[in-house]
Amino acid sequence: MKMILAIIQNADRDNLTSALRKAKFGHTRLNTTGGFLRQGNTTLVIGVEDAEVETVLRLIESTCHEREVLHRPGSGALHADAYVEPVKILVGGATVFVLTMDQFRKL
Numbered sequence: 613m614k615m616i617l618a619i620i621q622n623a624d625r626d627n628l629t630s631a632l633r634k635a636k637f638g639h640t641r642l643n644t645t646g647g648f649l650r651q652g653n654t655t656l657v658i659g660v661e662d663a664e665v666e667t668v669l670r671l672i673e674s675t676c677h678e679r680e681v682l683h684r685p686g687s688g689a690l691h692a693d694a695y696v697e698p699v700k701i702l703v704g705g706a707t708v709f710v711l712t713m714d715q716f717r718k719l
């Protein structure tokens with residue numbers, strides 16, 4: 613079995629979780645925060661059989677999209693008074709980790 617950890621944008625969350633539900637893939641949704649932008653995103657934990665990995669990856673690919681967001685470098689307490697030109701950052705579609713699981717048990 614594999615555990616898929618998918619970090620996605622909040623804007624894509626409902627489309628992906630609907631697709632997973634429709635295809636009967638159990639999943640858990642975590643509210644997370646990206647370390648670079650420090651903005652909310654979503655991490656999905658999805659436990660699947662090895663043979664199902666590609667199907668889930670295709671669902672992620674078809675529902676999670678790239679978006680440009682404006683980021684002000686160095687924004688934070690240290691630079692609160694300084695004006696810094698925002699830069700465009702390309703975020704997504706999805707950052708995905710596929711991990712081999714030793715065991716999957718419901719106790």
Ligand code: 2BA
Nearest residue numbers: 619645646647648649650651653701702703704705706707
């Ligand atoms: P954030 O860390 O907030 O990063 C958001 C976007 O900022 C990234 O999009 C990337 O385009 C850009 N970015 C990140 N670090 C950067 C840097 N040092 N310099 C310039 N630009 C940078 P994505 O690559 O699509 O990542 C989206 C989210 O996925 C990330 O949000 C983070 O939550 C997660 N992520 C990405 N790579 C990861 C990794 N290696 N390990 C764990 N989580 C990761």
